[in-house]
Amino acid sequence: MSKKILVRRAAVLGAGVMGAQIAAHLTNAGVDTVLFDLPAKDGPADGVVLKAIANLAKLSPAPLASRSLAQAITPANYDTGLEQLRGCDLVIEAIAERMDWKQDLYRKIAPFVADHAVLASNTSGLGINALAAVLPEQLRHRFCGVHFFNPPRYMHLAELIPADTTDAAVLEGLETFLTTQLGKGVVYARDTPNFIGNRIGVFSILSVIHHTHKFGLGFDEVDALTGPLVGRPKSATYRTSDVVGLDTMAHVIKTMADTLPDDPWHQYFQAPDWLQALIAKGALGQKAGAGIFRKVGKDITVLDLDKSLARDAEQSADPYRAADRKAADEVVGILKLKNPAEKFGKLRESQHPQAQFLWAAFRDLFHYSAYHLADIARTARDVDLAIRWGYGWSLGPFETWQAAGWKQVAQWIADDIAAGKAMSDAPLPAWVLDGREGVHMAQGSYSPAENTLVPRSALPVYQRQRFPDPLLGEKFDPGTTVYENEGVRMWHDGDGIAVVSFKTKMNTVSDHVLDGLQEAIAIAERDFQGLVIWQHRDPFSAGADLAGALGLLQEGKVAQFEAMVANFQRTSQRIKYALVPVVAAVRGLALGGGCEFQMHSARTVAHLESYIGLVEAGVGLLPAGGGLKELAVRAARAVGPGGDVFAELKKTFETVAMAKVSTSAIEAQELGLMRPDDRIVLHAHELLHVAKAEARALAEGGYRPPLPARSIQVAGDVGIATFRMLLVNMLEGRFISEYDDQIATRIATVVCGGQVDRGALVDEDWLLELERRHFVELAQQDKTQDRIGHMLKTGKPLRN
Structure with missing residues (x-):
């Protein structure tokens, strides 16, 4: 039997936007939670945390399931409050994404962490083994990464990232707690930069940025194409970037550039000129009132690259135009086809730039996902569920590919790589072209490392799910x-x-x-x-x-x-x-x-x-x-x-x-x-x-x-x-x-x-x-x- 983690009390280290919201969601779940941050320079010592708790009421969507729950969160600081850690069964660190800061904090708290407690880092991409290295020997087997997606109350995905030293029983106990107590969909990721969700999700955005430029499309036009028409959220690509924050976006892209020097797609891991220009102007997206899109009264305007990048444009000229470019009727007609194989065939054949754009963006996403599957995840299921739960897509990349006809699409990708049309000339892995019909079968999902189909987890917690979220082709007995x-x-x-x-x-x-x-x-x-x-x-x-x-x-x-x-x-x-x-x-x-x-x-x-x-x-x-x-x-x-x-x-x-x-x-x-x-x-x-x-x-x-x-x-x-x-x-x-x-x-x-x-x-x-x-x-x-x-x-x- 897997080890049961009994969480009477939890601590969250770091009262920034993410840490405060994780503390809020633990409280929603009825977990007595202590929220830590640095001592305040003036006023009460816990002032930083008290301010963060008060700020929870202002955030939308609301992190707390009821405003009355705010008073249940206990404020603390690292100078006077560390004794409180002794009574905590789970400690989640959620401070800024700096390896040195996180390691310094671990050295400081280690003596106070109880002998049975689990310590987890909510990092979105830093190395888990590197973080574990500074921990005392007796704590390493109880340490791992747990990456909540923002906002943590609403996003279903939680990535669990073991260090080499993490005890398997600790992971199973934490997976069970995250699933039942916090309502999360847990996916195991390997200790690679940005893990699964952001590695594939951010690459998808980067490929869209590349092809937007290549096919001369407008940002509004691309959002019309990459939203509900292809089974993705209404905020599509560029609006999502505005919501996330263009500075955050640039930071994640830089992390990929710095930490993945050998990635065959490395040349694309850079913020384009227009993105850097917006950030320099302070147009960081929704939080700044303007970004790629800008609201003027009731009207939505969008950055026009022709205007903003024209060298001879007057400085005073407004670089925004009305956001009115839509998906072309011809392309909408193709996307509304019921048969995915026919849909992808027609996108590839069409001479319309919007159709060419979509085929190219999907092709490069499939190529990247297949090439990196073995490095980042155990199975194709983990990638598809991470993208669905973390990015709100109705189908993950492998499901989309399989639905469209695995062999034919694989051949098309190989042809495009050979013809120099793909973003990278990296070859498709041999398993992609071994005659298979896909990666999801009744017996399970494909694992390149084990070269076999791996069934869903047999952990007892999953017996509570009579109808789990089904993957492509999965059928559950209807009773x-x-x-x-x-x-x-x-x-x-x-x-x-x-x-x-x-x-x-x-x-x-x-x-x-x-x-x-x-x-x-x-x-x-x-x-x-x-x-x-x-x-x-x-x-x-x-x-x-x-x-x-x-x-x-x-x-x-x-x-x-x-x-x-x-x-x-x-x-x-x-x-x-x-x-x-x-x-x-x-x-x-x-x-x-x-x-x-x-x-x-x-x-x-x-x-x-x-x-x-x-x-x-x-x-x-x-x-x-x-x-x-x-x-x-x-x-x-x-x-x-x-x-x-x-x-x-x-x-x-x-x-x-x-x-x-x-x-x-x-x-x-x-x-x-x-x-x-x-x-x-x-x-x-x-x-x-x-x-x-x-x-x-x-x-x-x-x-x-x-x-x-x-x-x-x-x-x-x-x-x-x-x-x-x-x-x-x-x-x-x-x-x-x-x-x-x-x-x-x-x-x-x-x-x-x-x-x-x-x-x-x-x-x-x-x-x-x-x-x-x-x-x-x-x-x-x-x-x-x-x-x-x-x-x-x-x-x-x-x-x-």
């Missing part, structure tokens, strides 16, 4: 289907817990989903211990099928529309009162009806990155799948008989009236949309495992649904009147529109139980009927239908 209709599929693995998954776009809730869920619950009650609502991919559910609802309203089918709402409520109640536990496994968006389903479940198990909200007000409606009813029930339960229900409702009213969406599962608990005893999971691929375990534990504990709520104390007319006063102030302050005020008043009316006396007792049916009536009345208003139409058309709310 045994129990029941299926147009909206849902219900299946199981023979373990007594059934799973129901939606089949609609964005997992929206249609009539078929509602009927399917009710049927699935009936089957689960009869034949299973429990039922989990889980989706194969994000989101959990974007809520009700708005297009279908709007269609019914516009055709004047109000009775049919009301029947749909009643069916929605019936489904929520069926979830709540099922005789077996129904567990909602949430990740990504859980909006409107998706939020209401998890509110009615016996337990919610949510991935940390769950964005939950009752957002109906944004489309001119109010929650009517039992969400408002449930808030009223929870408020009454929280205060007990005779308590102040209004005070409890006030906490959640604004959340619903303003259509707030949580920025994490932790915040969803704070907003009252998840319960305190609901579970939060950090690894999205472990969600199903944990949800099933919760369902099983509830069942084994002799689960019974709650008793029907027949005596719910409500805030009544006094509560409604008090909410009205709040709304009048918001209306007068122009925080809300008049129509927002009408919707919010109806929300207040429902959660307060309608025009009844304060403290009156009502039942769930009363509240559901109120919900339904106000929902149907709002739905018939022109302004609501305008809001729904606008949302469907633009994806953005209309404030009319």
